Amino acid sequence: MAVAEDGEVAGSVSGGCVEGAVVVEALEVLATGERRMVAFGYSDDEAFAVGLTCGGTIHLFLEPLDW
8 A cells, every 4th residue: 555645545455444544644654754563453343343244453564655
C-alpha cells in the first residue's frame, strides 16, 4: 500500500477493515519523516461483532519514501 502526502492511496493491506487507520498513520509518518511499526487487530468475538469472519492481528512497518 502506498499513501501520498495528499492522501491518495494505491493498493491495500487488509481488504478494507483497517485501511482508514493505516492511511492516518501513514500521513503522520510522511509529516514527521519518522518510520514506525503499527499493529491492528480484532479478537474472534470482536471480529464477528463488526461483520468479519475471523479475528487476527496485522503488523505493519511504515516508512516515508522520497522518490
